[in-house]
Amino acid sequence: MRASRVVAVLGPTNTGKTHYAIERMLGYRTGVMGFPLRLLAREVYDKIVAIKGPSVVALVTGEERIVPPRTQYWICTVESMPEGMGTDFLAIDEIQLCADPERGHVFTDRLLRARGTHETLFLGADTIRGAIADLVPGVEFMHRERMSDLVYAGSKKISRMPPRSAIVGFSVDNVYAIAELIRRQKGGAAVVMGALSPRTRNAQVALYQNGEVDYLVATDAIGMGLNLDIDHVAFSSTAKFDGRRMRDLAPNELAQIAGRAGRGMSHGSFGVTGDARPLDEGTATAIMEHHFTPLKKLNWRSADLKFGTVEALIRSLETNSNHERLLKAREADDLRVLKTLSADATVAARVTDAKTVRLLWDVCRIPDFRGISHGEHASLLTVIFDYLHQGGSIPDDFMARQIKRIDRTDGNIDALSKRLAFIRTWTYVAQRKGWLRDENNWRSETRAVEDRLSDALHERLTQRFVDRRTSVLLRRLKQKEALLAEVNDKGEVTVEGEFVGQLEGFRFSPDKSAQGAEAKALKSASLQALAPHFHLRADRFYNAPDTEIDFTDQGGLMWGEYAVGKLTAGADALNPRVEVFVDDAAGVDVAQKVERRLQHFITRKIATLFEPLQNLQKDEELTGLARGFAFRMVEDLGVMPRAKVAQDVKDLDQDARAALRKHGIRFGQFTIFMPLLLKPAPTRLRLLLWSLANDLQDFPEAPPPGLVTVPTMKDAPRGYDTMSGYRAAGERMIRIDMLERLADMLRNEDSRGGFEAKADMLSITGMTLEQFADLMQGLGYRAEKGEREKVKQAPASPTAEPTTDDTAVEPATAEPASAAEGTSPEEEASATEESVATVDDTAAKDEAEATPEATEPETEVFFTFTWGGNRNRQNAGRGQRRTEGEGEARQNRGRGKPRGGKPQGGKPGKKGGPRQNQGAKSFSARPPKKEKQIDPDNPFAAALMGLKQGD
Numbered sequence: 014m015r016a017s018r019v020v021a022v023l024g025p026t027n028t029g030k031t032h033y034a035i036e037r038m039l040g041y042r043t044g045v046m047g048f049p050l051r052l053l054a055r056e057v058y059d060k061i062v063a064i065k066g067p068s069v070v071a072l073v074t075g076e077e078r079i080v081p082p083r084t085q086y087w088i089c090t091v092e093s094m095p096e097g098m099g100t101d102f103l104a105i106d107e108i109q110l111c112a113d114p115e116r117g118h119v120f121t122d123r124l125l126r127a128r129g130t131h132e133t134l135f136l137g138a139d140t141i142r143g144a145i146a147d148l149v150p151g152v153e154f155m156h157r158e159r160m161s162d163l164v165y166a167g168s169k170k171i172s173r174m175p176p177r178s179a180i181v182g183f184s185v186d187n188v189y190a191i192a193e194l195i196r197r198q199k200g201g202a203a204v205v206m207g208a209l210s211p212r213t214r215n216a217q218v219a220l221y222q223n224g225e226v227d228y229l230v231a232t233d234a235i236g237m238g239l240n241l242d243i244d245h246v247a248f249s250s251t252a253k254f255d256g257r258r259m260r261d262l263a264p265n266e267l268a269q270i271a272g273r274a275g276r277g278m279s280h281g282s283f284g285v286t287g288d289a290r291p292l293d294e295g296t297a298t299a300i301m302e303h304h305f306t307p308l309k310k311l312n313w314r315s316a317d318l319k320f321g322t323v324e325a326l327i328r329s330l331e332t333n334s335n336h337e338r339l340l341k342a343r344e345a346d347d348l349r350v351l352k353t354l355s356a357d358a359t360v361a362a363r364v365t366d367a368k369t370v371r372l373l374w375d376v377c378r379i380p381d382f383r384g385i386s387h388g389e390h391a392s393l394l395t396v397i398f399d400y401l402h403q404g405g406s407i408p409d410d411f412m413a414r415q416i417k418r419i420d421r422t423d424g425n426i427d428a429l430s431k432r433l434a435f436i437r438t439w440t441y442v443a444q445r446k447g448w449l450r451d452e453n454n455w456r457s458e459t460r461a462v463e464d465r466l467s468d469a470l471h472e473r474l475t476q477r478f479v480d481r482r483t484s485v486l487l488r489r490l491k492q493k494e495a496l497l498a499e500v501n502d503k504g505e506v507t508v509e510g511e512f513v514g515q516l517e518g519f520r521f522s523p524d525k526s527a528q529g530a531e532a533k534a535l536k537s538a539s540l541q542a543l544a545p546h547f548h549l550r551a552d553r554f555y556n557a558p559d560t561e562i563d564f565t566d567q568g569g570l571m572w573g574e575y576a577v578g579k580l581t582a583g584a585d586a587l588n589p590r591v592e593v594f595v596d597d598a599a600g601v602d603v604a605q606k607v608e609r610r611l612q613h614f615i616t617r618k619i620a621t622l623f624e625p626l627q628n629l630q631k632d633e634e635l636t637g638l639a640r641g642f643a644f645r646m647v648e649d650l651g652v653m654p655r656a657k658v659a660q661d662v663k664d665l666d667q668d669a670r671a672a673l674r675k676h677g678i679r680f681g682q683f684t685i686f687m688p689l690l691l692k693p694a695p696t697r698l699r700l701l702l703w704s705l706a707n708d709l710q711d712f713p714e715a716p717p718p719g720l721v722t723v724p725t726m727k728d729a730p731r732g733y734d735t736m737s738g739y740r741a742a743g744e745r746m747i748r749i750d751m752l753e754r755l756a757d758m759l760r761n762e763d764s765r766g767g768f769e770a771k772a773d774m775l776s777i778t779g780m781t782l783e784q785f786a787d788l789m790q791g792l793g794y795r796a797e798k799g800e801r802e803k804v805k806q807a808p809a810s811p812t813a814e815p816t817t818d819d820t821a822v823e824p825a826t827a828e829p830a831s832a833a834e835g836t837s838p839e840e841e842a843s844a845t846e847e848s849v850a851t852v853d854d855t856a857a858k859d860e861a862e863a864t865p866e867a868t869e870p871e872t873e874v875f876f877t878f879t880w881g882g883n884r885n886r887q888n889a890g891r892g893q894r895r896t897e898g899e900g901e902a903r904q905n906r907g908r909g910k911p912r913g914g915k916p917q918g919g920k921p922g923k924k925g926g927p928r929q930n931q932g933a934k935s936f937s938a939r940p941p942k943k944e945k946q947i948d949p950d951n952p953f954a955a956a957l958m959g960l961k962q963g964d
């Protein structure tokens with residue numbers, strides 16, 4: 014029989030060693046391969062199943078056992094490799110792990126004792142070449158060169174990490190922190206750790222391999238042969254905890270991980286990130302050129318175990334080697350727990366023969382998957398040994414209780430990870446032959462629980478570290494597939510079923526939860542998917558009725574609740590320009606269509622609301638001064654102070670005025686205006702157009718509709734009151750049409766001699782007496798405040814001549830001014846219904862003496878108004894300065910000139926006028942009282958008689 018061929022296939026990563034071994038094994042009828050990781054074993058198992066089918070391929074690991082009846086090829090972890098099977102082919106991957114402090118003795122044992130009947134391959138790094146040559150007689154060496162280049166890229170920030178990168182951490186907390194950072198900055202990362210179940214690991218790797226995420230965060234587990242499409246490997250640290258202490262990784266250990274960058278003929282790079290210091294030149298060069306210090310010692314533990322007694326077993330495990338290349342391994346977890354259990358008196362009493370010693374050793378070899386503490390692990394193994402020793406198997410009810418506590422998929426990542434570690438213990442127990450009554454059932458149960466926990470953990474990892482929405486969009490963009498976008502009635506945009514933001518008019522607002530690079534990618538992908546929707550929406554907008562579009566007081570143009578543009582200043586006030594709010598991605602055609610529709614809207618709106626002005630412009634019969642005045646009227650948007658055009662008005666003849674009046678122009682005493690343009694809608698638009706034409710930063714709003722007076726706006730721009738259809742006078746503004754009605758009433762009063770407010774004056778202004786006094790002062794009048802007695806009404810004398818008005822009423826204002834004064838409208842109305850009479854001091858005294866129970870006389874406040882005569886008078890709170898022309902107009906209007914006639918009292922100092930020294934007159938509209946016969950020589954009586962004659 015020909016001796017078995019032993020070959021050591023050595024070389025750096027990405028040389029195709031594992032692929033070569035698989036091909037060699039499949040050339041034989043039977044074979045077995047041992048791998049350092051359960052994850053790697055599962056990956057190779059899946060490959061061979063795809064070639065040979067599941068009926069002839071077995072998978073045996075500590076927690077998983079799939080063994081078909083006609084098995085030909087065995088894929089195992091190194092610890093789980095069956096012994097003495099005599100397969101044609103045998104291979105051990107990553108054989109350089111013979112030097113590993115924790116597991117090295119297992120690999121060394123396979124190097125020394127495991128052989129295939131026809132061929133044996135040891136796959137690994139060149140660093141173990143000398144040790145193999147010394148320990149394996151007749152070995153052949155095969156060197157394989159790396160298929161691609163590996164270069165050092167230095168240090169990079171995670172935010173600048175290139176796509177298809179793997180960031181390596183050496184603790185769970187470090188891995189999670191890096192993954193969280195990448196999710197925020199790059200959209201997401203897959204997570205791969207040795208502690209993950211194969212199912213979870215495969216699901217995470219799939220996220221990376223299919224392009225849903227461009228980044229992988231992993232422990233050094235990726236260094237053990239996992240084949241991934243990685244272009245760059247970055248170390249977040251170059252030191253790790255090896256189970257006993259923190260130590261720096263050797264160059265060959267760094268190279269094992271860095272070598273995962275580049276696959277096949279694709280070149281790769283490696284570097285550092287985060288807090289890791291840049292690699293020194295020697296280390297970087299060694300990794301790139303694959304030159305490392307050869308391994309001098311391999312970890313070894315005797316395989317010749319003595320099971321006579323526990324003490325004999327311990328001694329055999331601690332035996333030293335005679336070979337200079339073999340170094341006694343440090344105390345492993347299984348030996349440590351054996352010593353702990355043998356010190357327990359109960360356990361020691363039960364270990365009486367070789368069979369029980371072997372059973373105890375098998376129990377002690379259960380890995381500490383939970384990692385709680387050595388004491389906790391020893392306690393659990395004691396319970397398991399007691400059951401196996403006393404009953405021959407572990408009770409079903411005990412197994413059911415353990416599994417039930419673990420079989421929960423709620424909780425966070427840490428909780429699920431702990432449950433997965435716990436179930437691995439019972440999965441391992443279920444794989445031991447003879448430990449359970451119904452092995453197949455419990456293997457199925459534990460596997461099902463592990464799968465459920467694995468799926469839940471994958472889901473939590475993805476939720477926490479992957480933005481599925483962004484990853485879906487990025488993958489579709491890379492694959493250049495058409496993205497399916499949908500926009501609902503609320504403007505919510507979904508792409509491939511994922512919410513990505515809001516379409517507000519013709520601008521896309523990405524979801525606010527996305528930040529940084531994620532937000533850019535999200536917007537880019539979304540706008541690409543939204544391109545057809547912009548055109549559809551533009552068509553719908555273009556055909557929308559004007560009732561769906563409106564403008565705001567600040568010049569915005571709205572389509573429903575969304576801003577689609579704004580108005581800007583144009584050639585003149587009546588022809589503003591339109592600026593649209595359309596994303597560049599929507600295209601020029603969409604922007605132009607939206608602009609045309611908005612221009613049509615504002616043009617029609619101006620034509621409708623300012624139709625009187627449009628007609629005024631088009632009237633060709635207006636010539637000369639009338640046409641010029643019409644131009645001024647259009648330029649001022651249908652409302653202007655008379656003082657501004659006083660000379661122009663004076664120059665207009667009666668025919669010109671008549672022609673202008675046909676267009677609705679009213680020549681008021683204070684303002685020249687078109688009453689139709691004082692309505693709320695034209696006023697609102699006029700203020701907007703005026704603000705645009707005057708390049709205001711903040712556009713003032715129109716006063717609330719329906720109010721005769723409103724408070725004067727502080728710091729309002731000059732001309733605001735006129736454009737809003739009001740005139741500022743004191744603390745309040747009065748509507749200009751009501752001001753003209755008041756002016757008509759004032760013409761009938763003796764503004765030179767003095768007068769009091771009539772009830773009609775207060776009624777049309779909707780003011781209290783105090784507010785009216787402030788208004789009159791704002792119009793240029795003086796208001797003198799006085800008090801007088803208020804007495805009960807006296808019976809009217811048959812000979813008394815009644816005055817013009819019976820009562821003086823102070824009505825409530827159109828606004829709740831009475832409330833501001835501290836009086837309710839009902840109280841104020843009640844007070845105004847009382848009739849009062851003015852009596853001289855003597856009559857009041859006589860009446861008081863005639864009434865035995867007379868009380869203190871009540872008083873009332875009154876104001877006497879006279880024309881102020883100050884042309885340039887500044888009015889407090891008016892918000893603008895009155896021009897000289899306005900002052901002259903007010904002075905001329907305040908001289909009591911009735912419509913169409915001469916002044917009643919004549920000019921002061923002229924013939925027929927009142928005496929110069931008679932002073933201001935005071936009148937009260939109250940019921941008549943008993944009074945003495947009028948003395949014709951009395952100047953007060955003469956003025957009164959003149960007033961009565963005028964009435």
